[in-house]
Amino acid sequence: MIVVRDLHKAFGKVTAVDDVGFRAADGRITGLLGPNGAGKTTTLRMLYTLMRPDRGQVLVDGIDAAVDPTGVRRRLGVLPDARGLYKRLTGRENIRYFGRLHGLDEATIDARIAVLAKALEMDDIIDRRTEGFSQGQRVKTAIARALVHDPRNVILDEPTNGLDVMATRAMRRFLHQLRDEGRCVLFSSHIMQEVAALCDHIVIIARGRVVAEGSADELRAMTGEANLEDAFVKAIGTEEGLMA
Numbered sequence: 001m002i003v004v005r006d007l008h009k010a011f012g013k014v015t016a017v018d019d020v021g022f023r024a025a026d027g028r029i030t031g032l033l034g035p036n037g038a039g040k041t042t043t044l045r046m047l048y049t050l051m052r053p054d055r056g057q058v059l060v061d062g063i064d065a066a067v068d069p070t071g072v073r074r075r076l077g078v079l080p081d082a083r084g085l086y087k088r089l090t091g092r093e094n095i096r097y098f099g100r101l102h103g104l105d106e107a108t109i110d111a112r113i114a115v116l117a118k119a120l121e122m123d124d125i126i127d128r129r130t131e132g133f134s135q136g137q138r139v140k141t142a143i144a145r146a147l148v149h150d151p152r153n154v155i156l157d158e159p160t161n162g163l164d165v166m167a168t169r170a171m172r173r174f175l176h177q178l179r180d181e182g183r184c185v186l187f188s189s190h191i192m193q194e195v196a197a198l199c200d201h202i203v204i205i206a207r208g209r210v211v212a213e214g215s216a217d218e219l220r221a222m223t224g225e226a227n228l229e230d231a232f233v234k235a236i237g238t239e240e241g242l243m244a
């Protein structure tokens, strides 16, 4: 479970994240939805300890990121916005390398790679060098790498960015599988349909603040709009940047 309280981050005069708070529960997919520049990536970066908040608190399975960042990292699998793979290594070698960084033994790494390659349907590419991989193949490899240590909490920054319809559907199935295994899944997107199709809980963020949260049905009821698109527009207060 991930709990965020009163997070704040400014870059000079730009306030990127302004007192953001929410809870991402286990066995649920939570979506952070907002237009470009809303503060999603900055929020996620503070969650996975890449960036220090100006103030506020991040708790992962009850562990405070400011007190025990290593403990938090151990419990997190992260697909960051920059996917950077080692292009001279194969998919398997990229994943294995991360497994070693986590201190896993070779047999455990082999077993995890087998499970992840099957779940992500990457058996046909896993022993190819990642140089020349398509966008979808790169994302799959980066996700497998992020999950090699079997984390209970999974954070993904725009996981379907650049994926075609088939790859997006496969990604959705995979995220549902993680959820059904009881993990906490938190991802960001600026695509409303994406979030509506996938999430149990939606946190809408605009101009660095949480402006509404709930299930799709709750958001419709809250805004008094029958159509989800209209509900989002109302919550955000502008149509700017909402569409894919």
Ligand SMILES: Nc1ncnc2c1ncn2[C@@H]1O[C@H](COP(=O)(O)OP(=O)(O)OP(=O)(O)O)[C@@H](O)[C@H]1O
Pocket: 011, 014, 015, 016, 034, 035, 036, 037, 038, 039, 040, 041, 042, 043, 190
């Ligand atoms: N390192 C930085 N230095 C200066 N400004 C930054 C930095 N990182 C983010 N910002 C600013 O903070 C605001 C929030 O950016 P952020 O990347 O978190 O938004 P986002 O919701 O992830 O947007 P997108 O959907 O476009 O990725 C933006 O105005 C952005 O320009």
